[in-house]
Amino acid sequence: MATLATGMLCDRIGLRRTMVWAGAAVAVLAVPSLVLAAGGLAGGFAGGALIGACKGLLAIPTLVAMSQLFxxxxxxxxxxxxxxxxxxxxxxxxxxxxx
CATH class of the missing domain: 1.20.5 (Single alpha-helices involved in coiled-coils or other helix-helix interfaces)
Structure with a gap:
């Protein structure tokens, strides 16, 4: 879901701004998601989902940026x-x- 959202966000506000906002979100959410993931089975699922969402935030903008390099x-x-x-x-x- 995060991947689809950032794709639409790239179209609306541009690639550079999307990369900045997604990078900031990952920087803010990285430690809490790892703390959640260390908290047992339910925390592991919740933390893993949050880590996956963080990865999804940067997936599409990174591929778009790589394709624009060449x-x-x-x-x-x-x-x-x-x-x-x-x-x-x-x-x-x-x-x-x-x-």
Whole structure:
């Protein structure tokens, strides 16, 4: 639900303002959601839902911002290469730590 709301918010107030407001919301809600998540089963579900909502607040604006970084001719290739580099870096780091 938060992802859909921020998508509409991006259209209304712009990407930059949405990123600022979503980042501020995540900064304010991060610690309380973790405290909630540490409070037993019900708190775990509530805290997990709040953490998921925080992630959803930044999901669409981040993807939109990444797509705007590149010209239209290479946009898909560049975004996929960027995401793949993050995935492969994680795998290489994990393999190096296991050795």
């Amino acid at each position: 010209p239209a001719g290479v946009r898909v290739t560049a975004v996929v290469a960027h995401l793949s580099a993050g995935v492969f870096r994680k795998q290489i780091t994990a393999a190096a730590q296991a050795s």
